[in-house]
Amino acid sequence: MTDSLAVFPYRHADPPGIVYRFDIKKPGATGGVFDEGFQPAGALFDLWRHFSWYTNTAQLAPAMYSYCDGFVGTSTAPINSASTYLQWYLGSCHENTLEALRSALQKRFTSMKLMAAVVKDSPFLKGASKKVEDINRAIDSTNLIELSENTFRLPGWLYAIKTNKYFISARENSTRRRVKFVSDITDRIDMEGWLYPGPISSKAVSRAWPVHIQFDPKAPGTTSSLVIDQRYQDHDGAAPDTDSPFRKEGWRGLIGYHAAMMLGTKTGKCSVPGSEGFTRLLEGKDWNDEGEYWDTSNQQVPNPHFPFGTPSEVESHTLSFADTSKT
Secondary structure, eight states: OGGGOOEEEOOOOOOOSEEEEEESSOOOTTTSHHHHOBOOSSSBOBHHHHHHTTTOTTSHHHHHHTTTBOEEEEESSHHHHHHHHHHHHHTTOOOOSHHHHHHHHHHHHHHHHHHHHHHHTOTTOSSOOOHHHHHHHHHHHGGGOEEETTEEEEEEEEEEEEOOTTOEETTTTSSGGGGGGSTTSGGGOOTTEEEEESOBOGGGEEEEEEEEEEEOTTSTTSOOEEEEOSOOEEOTTOOOOOSOOOOTTSOOSEEESSOOOOOSSSSOOOOSTTSHHHHHHHTTSSOOGGGGTBOTTSOBOSOOOOTTOOTTTOOOSOOOHHHHTTO
16 A cells, blocks of 8 residues: 555755765766766655665665665765765675785675666666766775774765755654664764755765775774875865755655565566656655645645655554555
């Protein structure tokens, strides 16, 4: 029954002026972040899956979602942006020598590339996954890891991004009545995090610092420190993006909380916002996309509709595929 689907309008909060993102990709005026900005892996929008996949590496579904995630993650806390990347980068690797870590990471990334081929063939996804590019850069970066005084060092870049009104607060959308939908992953959610639903334009990236993530080989899932080199690079002319991320065939202003998803099959159902399956579910519902948040005078609308029921009405954050087929 779609009336019990755990998909709700995102709860708007005014974003800070600047957020941060760690990435291995260099600034580069040609082919770098200052040229291309940040691209999401795919075009699905599920908050629970976004924050669960990088620590649930032993579970297939969260790992596969990472190839289809439509959010670009950022944070007001630079250390949190580095920690998030490190958790994706390391997965479950716990080796404490440089040679063993490099070998384990090479095997991990090779396996991830094989999974990308499965996801790409899924029939109900919008757009091809770009995660393979991230994986290739990660493979190259394994040769750059250093080990000094029992501490690993992973080089990369910290980027400052100028926000617009469309950034989504992780805290605002995982607390109060929505907490029950993320109660099993609250320890993994970056409460200082801000998600962007789609690509972040290069013109919104204002500065880049060379950095090193330092982490303890005995506890590789945590960031010990983030060492920032103050010899930063400014991006001339940077300004908040004025384009709206709302798209009729993609972002609609709704986010899922563990919405039904089955990838790599020809018969699976997908009710995660952004998928073809979800687009069909939304047909005929009382939902006006961006008009639910801002009127024609760009004034904020106080109360968006709830096409699939309010958080207090939805009892569970899981929905069986049999239920989605009844629509």
